[in-house]
């Protein structure tokens with residue numbers, strides 16, 4: 001499976017500019033004929049949290065229509081990062097997933113809100129897992145701060161997820177955590193981790209870039225720099241099954257003693 005990660009520099013609070021940039025990047029990425037493509041966290045608005053009631057996407061409908069038609073046009077599965085999806089009760093930080101036919105096959109709302117970036121003041125947390133199937137592979141979607149919660153990640157891999165797709169706006173000041181946490185999640189869950197961060201900066205943060213694909217042994221398949229970039233790498237799902245056979249952590253678990 002070939003996967004492209006769109007490490008975008010997001011225009012702060014400017015959905016029109018970001019939709020145009022993403023359409024352009026997806027058309028560029030399509031030339032590498034990926035099976036799957038992923039965008040960063042909150043890519044339509046960035047962290048312009050105080051204006052989400054205005055610039056958030058009503059029920060995600062604009063984004064869903066936009067991504068669905070690109071997925072169909074290029075016949076690529078698209079993990080549409082996340083967007084601020086608003087309704088009468090508030091705004092959630094929500095990932096939408098489309099298959100090659102342009103059908104919505106999954107959605108996930110960020111479960112853990114990151115207080116250091118004021119998410120708890122403007123966003124509502126999700127309540128459900130982010131499992132979905134792409135090309136017959138069970139996958140999980142996670143959003144940024146979620147990677148600090150190994151028990152949440154395990155809840156997905158214990159159900160059989162073989163690829164973790166992570167979208168993020170992770171600042172440069174904690175890039176060492178970003179890399180270490182992603183590698184750890186890959187090793188301890190014996191799965192691929194595909195993590196797409198943003199590049200550039202906003203009024204509050206400089207972001208880390210360093211999007212990456214990590215294999216189930218914890219080795220890095222490919223890694224971006226700090227700059228805006230389309231990163232493409234290949235994964236081999238046989239490796240997940242081989243490593244899970246060699247070191248059978250899922251059947252060796254003792255969950256009855258963990259609480």
Ligand SMILES: NC(=O)CCC(=O)C(=O)O
Nearest residue numbers: 114144145169170171174
């Ligand atoms: N957007 C986020 O969730 C950022 C999380 C983060 O920076 C962290 O250190 O955790």
